[in-house]
Amino acid sequence: MTPVLEISGLRKTYRSRKGARNALDGFDMVVEAGQVHGFLGPNGSGKTTTLRTLLGLIQPDGGHMTLLGREVPRHLPEVAGRVGAIVESPQFFGRFTAETTLSLLADAGGVDRGRVPEVLDLVGLRDRAKEKVKTYSLGMKQRLAVASALLKKPTLLILDEPANGLDPGGIREMRTLMRDLSASGMTVLLSSHILAEIQLICDSVTIISAGRRITAGSVAEVLARHDSGAVRVRLEPDTDQEEAARILREAGAQVTVETAGQLTVRDVTGPAQITRLLAQREIYLCELTPIAADLEDVFLELTGTTPVEGHHRQVDENALAASQDGWGR
Amino acid sequence: MSLVRAETRRLFRRRLTSVLLIGVVLVLAAFAAGTFASNQKATPAQVAAAKQEAMRQYQQAAADAGVQKLRCQAAAPGSAEAADFPPNCADIYTPRPSEFDYAWFLPETFDLRHEFPEMIALFALLMAAAAYLIGATFVGAEWHSGAMMNLLLWRPQRLVVLGTKLGVFLGWLAGATVLLGAAWAGTFRLIAEFRGDTGGMTSGVWQSFGLMGLRGLGLVLAAGAIGFALASLGRHTGMALGALIGLTAVQIGVYVLAGFSGLQFPEAYLVPLWGYVWLYQREVLEDWSCDGVTTGGGCMPETFTMTWQMAGVGSAVVLAVVVGAAMWAMRVRDVN
């Protein structure tokens, strides 16, 4: 497969009177054709900055980017017609109707205006198309934004938090829409904080934290790679669970005693070893389940953003923050 | 071409564009109607009566002067009475018939040849103000609402986008100004026909009106371009309006500083004066400080004649700097 989007070593420093902030610090990303690719990261990790840079809205301070095989920003005008994008709840001129807004964009981009009703229907705005955008609700504006991105029948669709403000039905519709688009051959790059959603619809993901890629790959790969290998063990009733724990610890495992008759075991060579060790001492199990990590666990672990009780985590606190300062580096 | 079409549609879809244009037309119409109502055509009888009145007043004044001269000559030198008169009785002022213009005694009548230049200036100023506002909101609202960012996602060529917007706006502005200007001239030609005087309207006079009109068009386009460029620089319509206030302050500062630092004609640094000179072709600035240049106790001021060419060059530099800055900022800035 050929990548439709490649970023390597991307750097962006925002400068202001207060100092400089490294929003992107050598970021890499690859999106293969035909995929739905999830782009994840905590608040302020650089997702929007990456997408803006890719789309020519801001100038990078270093790095290399290609879109659809062409180097950008240099050749962006050549590929812009095939890249549909929304960047962080886009705003529109409020006094125009949805229809006018889209038909103006269609004119500007040389796309057939006849497609406008089609995309408005697709995002569920058909009956409100003749109303001014400023009268729209948050979710309706978001739908309009998605419609604008779809208007040019893109080969690559870049969506920055498209589910922002959508109702549950809308989110599910968006999921279906994305599946359909992907099935029709479109590549979708999707940034979102709704990890369950990402896990459901994405083929692969990139996780960013503090402006650097911390992991990437297919969803299954990422989950497997960060599988804790923990196993939940339930013992037969009336078994001495302290004894069982001791046996496993002696074999080098990390054991947490949970509720009655239940242990969580880490760092063992495999479930088979647990059964063997315990059976030798005539302790028998009635249940043995590997604890599967989900994307959220992996995300929290990798980005170091797991909530800690009694601590209010600040936005720039994350896995990489220990080695970095914020403003004024 | 598609961008040109899109921008044209956008310009005319904006309600403010139509509101301002209609507003300008209404003000102009009201002004023309007022001129029409307050003037009337002088009938031959009125002209004859006015001439008679002028002659009568002249004769009255001449007679009065004659009486004074006689009294002067009769007064014994050195007497108290003689002190009321100049030493030489011939110095007593004698009126001349040309000093009594019969036009004073006619009802208000519209003299196309002499009054139309003022009308051109009025038209140009009104259009320039509207152009400034339309230009500023056309791009200002676009930036502020985020619509510009969306547009850039479709057309990443930034200079092309901003340049097309400006070009489309100026093109339509020029069209509208020429059309309205022609209607304005036609209206006053008719007003002069029915409520005034079309005397002395040689082709040379029409030509000079035409040239003044062209300079007026230049003023309108420049105002539009500057409003547009300032709003684009500040990414907000309000920026153009704020800049206007700021510029006024700077102008006053420059004027005061120029005066302090002993520059001879501080008024020459006032941009509004350039606009005036640009329209009326020349203005003579006077320096009344009279450093030693006195003739017979009177003060002959030094003068400086500012021509429309000078004003034009000055304004062109300002225009180029502002529009250039807007384009440069468009090219390099981060769009958030």
Ligand SMILES: Nc1ncnc2c1ncn2[C@@H]1O[C@H](COP(=O)(O)OP(=O)(O)OP(=O)(O)O)[C@@H](O)[C@H]1O
């Ligand atoms: N215009 C700007 N000027 C200065 N700093 C900025 C600017 N835009 C973003 N940043 C900083 O850059 C960093 C990355 O921001 P970015 O918007 O890319 O985050 P994000 O990953 O999209 O976050 P979120 O999930 O909240 O949308 C943040 O620390 C942010 O404060």
Ligand SMILES: [Mg+2]
């Ligand atoms: Mg963001």
